[in-house]
Amino acid sequence: MDFSIRPELQAKLAAMREFINAELIPIEHSLSQKTWEEVAAEAAPLREKVKAKRWWAPNLPPEIGGTEASVLELGLISEQCGRTPLGHYVFGCQAPDAGNAELLFKHGSDEIKQQYLLPMARGEIRSCFSMTEPEFAGSNPVRLGTTAVLEGDEYVIDGRKWFTSSYDGSAFIILMAVTEPDAAPHARASMILVPSDAPGVEFVRNVSVMGHAGGGYASHAELRYTNVRVPASNLLGPPGGGFMLAQERLGPGRIHHCMRWLGICDRAFEMMLERAGTREVAEGKLLGSKQLVQAMIAESRAEIDAARLLVLHAAWSIDNEGFKDARAKVSAIKFHAANVLQNVVDRAIQLHGALGMTDDTVLSYWYREERAARIYDGPDEVHKVSLARQLLKPWFDKG
Numbered sequence: 001m002d003f004s005i006r007p008e009l010q011a012k013l014a015a016m017r018e019f020i021n022a023e024l025i026p027i028e029h030s031l032s033q034k035t036w037e038e039v040a041a042e043a044a045p046l047r048e049k050v051k052a053k054r055w056w057a058p059n060l061p062p063e064i065g066g067t068e069a070s071v072l073e074l075g076l077i078s079e080q081c082g083r084t085p086l087g088h089y090v091f092g093c094q095a096p097d098a099g100n101a102e103l104l105f106k107h108g109s110d111e112i113k114q115q116y117l118l119p120m121a122r123g124e125i126r127s128c129f130s131m132t133e134p135e136f137a138g139s140n141p142v143r144l145g146t147t148a149v150l151e152g153d154e155y156v157i158d159g160r161k162w163f164t165s166s167y168d169g170s171a172f173i174i175l176m177a178v179t180e181p182d183a184a185p186h187a188r189a190s191m192i193l194v195p196s197d198a199p200g201v202e203f204v205r206n207v208s209v210m211g212h213a214g215g216g217y218a219s220h221a222e223l224r225y226t227n228v229r230v231p232a233s234n235l236l237g238p239p240g241g242g243f244m245l246a247q248e249r250l251g252p253g254r255i256h257h258c259m260r261w262l263g264i265c266d267r268a269f270e271m272m273l274e275r276a277g278t279r280e281v282a283e284g285k286l287l288g289s290k291q292l293v294q295a296m297i298a299e300s301r302a303e304i305d306a307a308r309l310l311v312l313h314a315a316w317s318i319d320n321e322g323f324k325d326a327r328a329k330v331s332a333i334k335f336h337a338a339n340v341l342q343n344v345v346d347r348a349i350q351l352h353g354a355l356g357m358t359d360d361t362v363l364s365y366w367y368r369e370e371r372a373a374r375i376y377d378g379p380d381e382v383h384k385v386s387l388a389r390q391l392l393k394p395w396f397d398k399g
């Protein structure tokens with residue numbers, strides 16, 4: 001196992017970090033203070049700079065304008081981008097577009113690729129992923145209420161969804177709906193591309209998350225689908241293949257989420273050090289001289305480093321052994337890294353005192369937006385159960 005980073009990649013990561021520090025971090029406060037349209041206008045020239053530097057869309061193959069990296073390399077890039085909330089958007093590899101582009105590349109018809117994939121790969125349009133429903137447990141998504149019934153050469157869609165992140169202002173939705181109601185539970189749902197403005201797609205609201213409904217890319221929509229008709233050729237993959245495609249989409253995606261979270265930890269930790277090293281709590285006494293504060297710093301460092309090795313190991317396993325063999329490792333990093341993220345951001349806020357609660361630093365944004373890391377893409381408990389079952393399987397098989 002070799003996690004050493006090639007000197008060229010090391011140099012590229014250092015250059016990316018410098019660019020992010022110099023150009024992105026100074027505008028990150030916009031996310032809490034401006035509309036999404038204003039933020040997007042500010043980010044637009046930075047996206048062009050990223051393209052000019054040939055860093056754009058590291059998750060996509062060159063034939064559609066990306067700069068394709070391995071899972072491990074993409075993880076390391078994701079860590080740098082994670083240092084600011086706008087990082088992935090400016091680098092053209094933001095969720096949910098990143099995963100959706102990979103789906104369209106592998107499973108979209110030529111027409112879908114021309115109409116949706118290429119403009120999305122260029123950063124001209126956005127997309128969203130619509131699976132979770134208010135009435136059904138999202139942690140067990142084989143139970144879905146939304147249906148897509150084949151009538152002639154059209155699917156007719158009815159249902160209700162929420163937490164369709166980034167629907168607001170998107171061009172298309174990748175929808176998960178039941179198309180094969182009589183099949184086995186994991187073969188009932190399919191993925192279907194639905195234009196965001198298709199008749200019958202009703203935008204109910206952007207759901208308010210801890211006091212912020214957000215807007216545009218930075219929002220989570222509730223949607224109602226009533227008699228929505230799309231061509232049967234908008235089906236992605238085989239009928240009933242929705243879960244298979246979801247696993248494909250989420251597997252490597254979890255590495256990038258985890259590395260993004262470690263990028264957040266990296267920045268929050270830097271801020272903790274700066275605060276502890278500059279804030280005077282008594283005449284000539286810095287906050288960092290207090291042993292309870294030192295314990296927070298030491299625990300954070302150890303937790304970040306351990307999580308990072310765990311995630312890099314999982315990424316290396318996917319690159320070298322394939323996703324199937326890395327499944328247990330991916331479950332382990334999903335809940336472990338999400339909890340490290342929460343601990344580190346929480347400690348950073350604690351050391352900043354009242355300032356940590358304000359929107360004058362990025363910490364409050366992360367505290368609000370990233371608590372969800374322990375819930376989306378599989379809640380902690382589901383990944384713990386999945387990991388434990390895989391470890392116990394030989395014993396269960398014996399019994």
Ligand SMILES: Cc1cc2nc3c(=O)[nH]c(=O)nc-3n(C[C@H](O)[C@H](O)[C@H](O)COP(=O)(O)OP(=O)(O)OC[C@H]3O[C@@H](n4cnc5c(N)ncnc54)[C@H](O)[C@@H]3O)c2cc1C
Pocket residue numbers: 096129130131132133136137138139140162163164165166220372375376377378379380381382385
């Ligand atoms: C910020 C954010 C963004 C999101 N973006 C999207 C998106 O773009 N598209 C989309 O389709 N969905 C999205 N989601 C939804 C997300 O995928 C679901 O919230 C998640 O799958 C959990 O489903 P649920 O909310 O219905 O919780 P439930 O399934 O009702 O579970 C509630 C809780 O029960 C516990 N639990 C569940 N199963 C078990 C178990 N087996 N054992 C023990 N405890 C268990 C867990 O603690 C879980 O958090 C997003 C969610 C958030 C918060």
